Amino acid sequence: MKKYRKGFYGILLLTLTMLFGMTAQAKTDDTIKTGIYAGDVELSGMTAQEATAVIEEHIESLKDVEITLLAANDHDVTTTAGDLGVTWKNPELVQEALELGTHGNVIERYKTLMDLQHENYVYPIELDFDLQAINDLLTRCTKYDQEAINVSLKRDGGKFTVVEGQTGYVLDVEKSIDAVYDYLTEEWNHEACSIPLEIVVDEPKGSAEELAQVTDVLGSFTTSYKTSGSSRSANVANGCSLINGTTLYPGEEFSTYKTVSPFSVANGYYMAGSYVSGKVVDSLGGGICQVSTTLYNAVLRAELEVTERYNHSMIVGYVDPSADAAIAESSGKDFKFVNNTDAPIYIEGYTHDKQITFNIYGKESRAAGHSVRYESEVLETITPPADQIYADAGQPIGYIVTESAHIGYKARLWKITMENGVEVSREQVNSSTYKMVPRSATVGTATSDPQAYEEIMAAISTANIDHVKNVAAALNARAAAAAGQTEIVDD
Known part of the structure; x- marks a missing residue:
């Protein structure tokens, strides 16, 4: 019995000695225990600084790993983890690895150290990525x-x-x-x-079955641009061709601006006159509003739902007041409408002999005796005042640039609905206000002749452009005669 107790106490003493030895070693050791990993990276025997360096080296190696993003239609994109901003998210694992086996009571620490001799302990390396880069x-x-x-x-x-x-x-x-x-x-x-x-x-x-319903002309309209020059005529034809062939399904909205823009040379436009801030100036696409206006009137006759329409700043000559529809990039003007029928519609547009026509095809659902017409009513006419003349000392006498006058109007458009030849309703479609702009001229006044200067300034003070033109012509003739440049006419 004494021999047994002696042996038992001997084993206990040996075990306690090992435990205290391990504890002492765990408290003083500044390296990571054997069998500890960070992901696939072994950290055994490393200091915290060494372990951090080797993990960072591993993260750095990941930056060149290719990552392919699978898109549609074989447009896959290959990048790298580095391009996506890969970083190490949990560097605290190094300290945790260093302290493994140093916490808890003696038995717990001993168990941890024994477990490491039979199975590795792996800390996961957590990665992060740059969401903005992705x-x-x-x-x-x-x-x-x-x-x-x-x-x-x-x-x-x-x-x-x-x-x-x-x-x-x-x-x-x-x-x-x-x-x-x-x-x-x-x-x-x-x-x-x-x-x-x-x-x-x-x-x-x-x-094909749905589109087979498109057989009837729902609305049609034509305007003329016979007085337009070649550039404006080309713009009208180009805008018309960009709209031609549009198929619009029930409930879909059509934007004229989106369809005919951008106004650029590459998109087929030329410089031509257009309204800007109460003046006629050359701009790319000048004349495009005649396209939107012609389409507007065809849409009205098809009785589609107009969702956005603006009048011009000044009156136009190719339709009655309030029957126009302007589009302008600078002021955000657009002409939009919705296919409010139960079938698709098709927009046909063409130009011929300096006329533009839009036909809207669809499925006619209106009664046989149904028809509509539109009437323009002018509520007020605003006549321009006297001419406005601006002196330009940077131009010589004889330089005169004029801007035409524009009568101002207030008007509205009426829709008159007929059933079997009898008017059944009269509805206001819109109201429009057009600016009044007086005739104006910029007149050159530069001259070395004080008397000529006084005479041209006196003419300007009359606010009569025609009188200014006559005075300027007389002054130029006098100056030419004085210089011996009068024309000699043989008898």
Whole structure:
């Protein structure tokens, strides 16, 4: 019995000696115990500084790992983890690894140290990525978006043919950011990988059966531009061609500005006169408002729903007051309407012999005796005052640039509905106000002759442009005679 107690106490003493030895070692050792890893990186025997350096080196090596983002239509994008801003998110694991086996009571610390001799302890390396970098990359990927192209109509030789549509693919940037970030921070094995992006599939609208309903002319209108020069005529024809062939499904809205812009040489436009701040100035696309106005009147006769319309700043000559529809990039003016019928509509536009015509085709659902007409009512006419003349000392006498006068108007447009030849309703469609602009001229006054200067200034003070022109012509003739430059006429 004594021998047994002696042996038991001996083993206990040996065990306690080992435990206290391990404890003492754990308290004084400044290196990481054997069998401890950070991910695939072994940290055994390293100081905290050494472990940090080796993990950072591992993170640095990940920056060159290729990551492919899978988009639609084979427009995949290959980048790297470095480009996506990979960083080490949990550097505190080094201190935790260093302290493993040094906490708890003697038995707990002993158990931890014994466990490490049989099985490695692995701390996960947590990664983070730059959400802005992911967003920027995915935003650039949207250039590969392909909008759905609806099944549409084409009219040629007086007959309609169906043009097949095309499925659209659009990148959902917000959902794709989450998909990329979640995969890289939760599932990535630090090797080259591919990540599917969130793609929205947009099926085209329409079918041949639906488009077969388009057989009737719902509304038509024509205006003339016979007095227009070549540049303005070209702009009218170009804008008309950009609208021609439009198929609009029930409930869809049409924007004239969106369809005919941008106003650039590349888009087929020339410099021509247009209204800007009460003056006629040359601008790219001058004359395009005659296109929107002609379309507006065809839409009114088709009785489609007009959702946005503006009158011109000054009166136009190709339609009655209040029957115009202006578009302007600088002031945000647009002409918009909605297909409020139960069938598709087709817009046909063409020019011929300096006339522009729009026909709107669809399915006629109005009664046989139904018709509409439109009347313009002028509420007020504002006559321009006397001429306005501006002296320009930088130009010589004889230099005169005039701006035509514009009568001001207040007007409104009425829709008169007829059923079997009898008027059943009269509805105001819109009201319009057009600026009054007096005739004006800029007159040169530069001369070395004091008397001529006094005479031209006296003429300007009369506020009569025609008188100023006569005086300027006489002064120039006198100056030419004085210089011996009068014309000699043989008998």
